[in-house]
Amino acid sequence: MKYRTVFDIIGPVMIGPSSSHTAGAARIGKAARSIFGKKPRRADITLYGSFAQTYRGHGTDIALAGGLLDFDTFDKRMVDALEIAKQGGIDIHFHESDELTDHPNTARIRLEDDDGRIMEIVGVSIGGGKMEIVELNGFKLSLTGTNPVLLVLHQDRYGVVAHVASILAKHEINIGFMHVSRKEKGSQALMSIETDQPIDKNVESEVKALEEIHAVAIL
């Protein structure tokens, strides 16, 4: 079930004009910002399908910029997000692609910070303001942002999943959904763990301190 709560249907409260092209886009941008963990210096955003065809009319570019500024869908500053981003030192570039994607409302966001760290995510706006992150740095995943999420980039090795799960168990955090993805055996892997309870910074630092862990983020 893609839509889990009544507020997916009656909601979000948002700045218009389009739930898929404005609110959904803002949520994709915000998810990218949260996973990146800091303000990016540069963002390259490639738009596909209906996003590419109609983004100016819907303010999709404005909303993505607003999301990268960590604005919520109802933030009244949204209207001026492109200007605020520019003043705040985020250099945003939009690219249109006619490549076919599985879903018509797809955006690929590549973020870079001052140290040259790069992250790339692919987000899909599925309708009614709901979105899904379907790719992170080349790893397939499925994040909806409905529940708290712990993302762990780690070495593809036995025991790592169990260690992370033990930390969550110790903090009495229940796993609702979990997905492990890797590019090839024995290389890097990505765990995405959706939980029923919120995940705090202590959990994040405990997971970070484990062996074989490359990066941790909370969404």
Added chain:
Amino acid sequence: MKFRTIAELVEQAETNGLPISEVMIRQESEMTNRPREEIIAEMERSLDVMCEAVERGLTEDICSHSGLTGGDAKKIRTYQQNAKALLSGSTILNAVSRATAVSEVNAAMGTIVATPTAGASGILPGAIHAAAELLNSDRETMVRALFTAGAIGFCIANNAFIAGAAGGCQAEVGSATAMAAAAVVEMAGGTPSQSAEAVSISMKNMLGLVCDPIGGLVEAPCIKRNAMGAAIAMVAADMAMAGVKSIIPTDEVIDAMYRVGQMMPNALKETALGGLAATPTGRALERKIFGNEEIK
């Protein structure tokens, strides 16, 4: 006891002697582990946002960024006050003017509640405000109506789609109209079955509706489709409460909407490549709007 289909929803409501809104509230509380009061309070805030948008659209001079739309809600309201006779009646026109008001606020990048989407955000507030005014409904009844609408939308979204880009306008304005029809049935004291019939009757009249916004903007024809969606919702609710039954069961109507949407070409799914967007006037407006924007 979770429901996935309209049939399950109606069965749960009627075997337990509950309105649809109550089934939705209980399922929400169970699924999200949140107390009932918190869920109701969140819905009350959504109602407040809707009321503000209605008020703004009816009283302020709204104009979209493109300059294409705004001011029709006020026009309809003034007509209602001055016309010698209202051909479709004051309740229908209340629904129409309020739906137009919210849609115009949305197009002007104002604050609204997506129900189920922003493009269709006028229909539900339009219909429930008109019904509340007619029936002297209290705030609690209006909040309940939002849960009823939410329950219907929940089934449609999980079994078909609610976005114009995915299934055409029938998925978006069609879903909102069906949700609103079910909601006003409950407000007027109808049964869960009658709400379901209102869903069928309204959605059948939206099947095949394409998503063809001029320049890709959620303005034209979206705002007028919101107005007409609200009117259809009110009429469908009356028909259902009169005892009119859909020959095709509700869940099959929703499935038909899904299949029609899958067959619909991409040019008619919010890409601004077909329908009204591709008319000579639609194209000329598109050039004018985006031409202006580049000069700015």
